[in-house]
Amino acid sequence: MLHLTECPRDAMQGWPTFIPTADKVAYLNTLLRVxxxxxxxxxxxxxxxxxxxxxxxxxxDRLELxxxxxxxxxxxxxxxxxxxxxxxxxxxxxxxxxxxxxTFQQRNTNKSIAQALDDVARMQELCARTGQQQVVYLSMGFGNPYGDPWSPEVLGQFTQKLDALGVTIVALSDTIGASTPATISPAFRELTAAFPHIRFGAHLHTTPDSWHEKVQAAYEAGCRHFDGALGGYGGCPMATDQLTGNMPTERLLEFAQQVGEAPNLQTEALADAIQWNQRIFAAH
Structure with missing residues (x-):
């Protein structure tokens, strides 16, 4: 069975007009029922x-959990x-x-990678005290536009450091939509083999015509945890082939059905969530 993380946060965070709190609450409560x-x-x-x-x-505080x-x-x-x-x-x-x-670590958090790793270590200690779990997203996980080093070996070096800190959930994140099957396959194949005790996830971005090959590449390389967002919203909504948004949850569910690993979701609640999704992003 494929395990899905629905990401309304990623869909909403860059939306140009403020989505009212009441609408967010209603949408999220619908998603919780799915x-x-x-x-x-x-x-x-x-x-x-x-x-x-x-x-x-x-x-x-207003979620119905x-x-x-x-x-x-x-x-x-x-x-x-x-x-x-x-x-x-x-x-x-x-x-x-x-x-x-x-380069991106500095732009995203105003810290170096070394400083960010120090934060990861302290967050891991915090989670150990509270009983929560840290999920580390390896952003620019499939390449970057800055000429900074990238390879499956680089990902392995980062994962080794996270492993030493006790991190057990790592998601490779396609921050700019750079992923292709040629980068997705070796990354997941090598990491899942080298770190079988770590749960690896895929946070992929895509255009409408490239989603299937990306999901298939990750799946065939051993990934079973995927992030998606209904409608493919996130950053720039997937309005044309030139824009790169989140992996549409609808497509992940389609793929899961094809490979016989569909999660057990509440179809009526999912239909309601899709309606809320269209209402929110069309209205705001």
Whole structure:
């Protein structure tokens, strides 16, 4: 069975107009009824950096979690954000973007990779105290436009450092849509073989005509955990072939059906969630 993380946070964070808190809450509560493994629902970062998600704490307080088995994941950019997220027992996963590109790490978090790894170590200690789990996203996981080193061996070196810190969940993240089967396959094949005790996930971006080959490459190389967003929204909505958005959850479900590993989701709730998705992103 494929395990899916639905990422409304990634879909909403760059949206140009503020989505009202009540609409976010209604949408997320619908998603909680679908039955996804994990819901990437919000982030604890500077509201100056991500104003769209400044209401994450308020949203969290209004989520209907009692009847849902879906786990919540919140993204943070530093230790301060992790300390905030750790105050909420409703959150099971705290996600942190660690770039394999030095240039992007500086641009994204104003820190070096070495400093970011120090944050990862301290977040891991924090999670050990609170009973939460850290998810480390290896951003620029399939290459970068800056000329910084990238290869499956580089990914292995980063993973080895994370392994030494006790991190057990790592997601390769296609930050700029650079992934191709030629980069996806060796990355997952080598990492899943070298670190069988680590759960590797794929956070892929795609254009409408390249989604299948990307998912298939990751799947055939051993990946069973995928991130998606209904409608393919995220960063730039997938309006034309030239724009690269999140992997559409609808396509992941289509692939899962094809390979006989479809997750057991509530179809009526999923239909409601798709309607909410269209209402939110069309209206705002």
């Amino acid at each position: 039955g996804f493994d994990t819901l990437d629902f919000g982030s604890f970062v500077s509201p100056k950096a991500i104003p769209q998600l400044a209401d994450t704490a308020e949203v969290l 009692g009847q849902s088995n879906t786990r919540l994941l919140a993204i943070v950019a530093n230790l301060r954000g992790a300390e905030t997220a750790a105050q909420y027992s409703q959150i099971q996963y705290i996600g942190f973007p660690l770039s394999v590109s030095e």
